[in-house]
Amino acid sequence: MPDPARSLTVDQPANAASQRLRSLIDHVYTFLKWLHVLTACIGFGSNVTHFFWLLAANRDPPSRANTLRLVKKIDDRLAVPAYAVTVICGVVMWWWRWPAGSSWLITALVLTLVMAVMGTAYGPFMKRWIRLAGEPGPENPALAPLSRQLTFWWATISLGVLAVLWLMVWKPDLW
Ligand code: HEM
Numbered sequence: 001m002p003d004p005a006r007s008l009t010v011d012q013p014a015n016a017a018s019q020r021l022r023s024l025i026d027h028v029y030t031f032l033k034w035l036h037v038l039t040a041c042i043g044f045g046s047n048v049t050h051f052f053w054l055l056a057a058n059r060d061p062p063s064r065a066n067t068l069r070l071v072k073k074i075d076d077r078l079a080v081p082a083y084a085v086t087v088i089c090g091v092v093m094w095w096w097r098w099p100a101g102s103s104w105l106i107t108a109l110v111l112t113l114v115m116a117v118m119g120t121a122y123g124p125f126m127k128r129w130i131r132l133a134g135e136p137g138p139e140n141p142a143l144a145p146l147s148r149q150l151t152f153w154w155a156t157i158s159l160g161v162l163a164v165l166w167l168m169v170w171k172p173d174l175w
Contacts (some may be wrong), residue, residue, distance in 0.1 A: 032089045033093060035089050036085075036086055036090055039085040039089070040086045040161075042078060042079070042082040043083040043161075044158075046075065046079040047154070047157065047161065048158070049074075050071055050154055051154070053070070054147075054151065065134035068130045068133055071126070072127070072130065080119065083119075087112055087116075090105075090109075103172070103174035104167045104171045104172050104173070104174060107174055108167045111160050111163060111167075112160075115157050115160045115164075118153055118156065119157060121153075122153055122154075125146065125149065125150055125153070128146065129146050129150060132146065
């Protein structure tokens with residue numbers, strides 16, 4: 001017959017150690033969530049400022065090419081890497097704690113992939129826009145339709161991020 005007093009003293013340190021480990025694992029998960037939300041804020045925050053940059057660029061043709069170059073730099077060096085971290089952390093959290101078939105997560109991932117494809121195509125358009133905007137002489141007629149197209153893509157990507165944000169916070173059962 002095991003001695004209950006002895007098993008209590010032996011098990012107590014083991015329980016405390018497993019509780020500490022569980023709490024450490026929870027902290028790692030919460031850190032991932034913090035990084036996920038922080039990088040989403042950085043990515044979306046930079047996207048939102050594009051609106052003001054693009055308005056400023058359209059109102060000031062002589063400095064347009066420089067303004068657009070800066071927008072592209074912010075995109076390439078801040079927004080895109082930030083979103084990449086958002087997606088990596090999101091997928092790790094999904095694998096870690098959420099059912100594989102969670103409809104809100106599958107929808108968010110599909111939307112994010114569509115936005116990533118759109119964002120990849122946005123880069124070369126931006127480059128062309130910067131090149132045309134920097135040309136000396138009268139404004140190139142190709143600039144206006146390009147500017148409209150880019151504004152449309154910008155708005156679509158921003159709405160897509162808002163939709164993903166909604167899915168993340170509400171976590172709805174979609175099917
Ligand atoms: C633009 C993209 C995204 C944004 C803005 C975003 C934003 C957020 C926010 C604000 C939360 C916190 C919600 C809460 O605590 O209730 C969250 C949670 C979460 N996100 Fe995302 N997210 C994005 C993309 C993704 C992707 C692509 C995945 C994975 C496929 C993902 C997976 C998760 C998971 C699993 C959680 C739940 C964390 C938890 O509550 O334990 N996210 N996201």
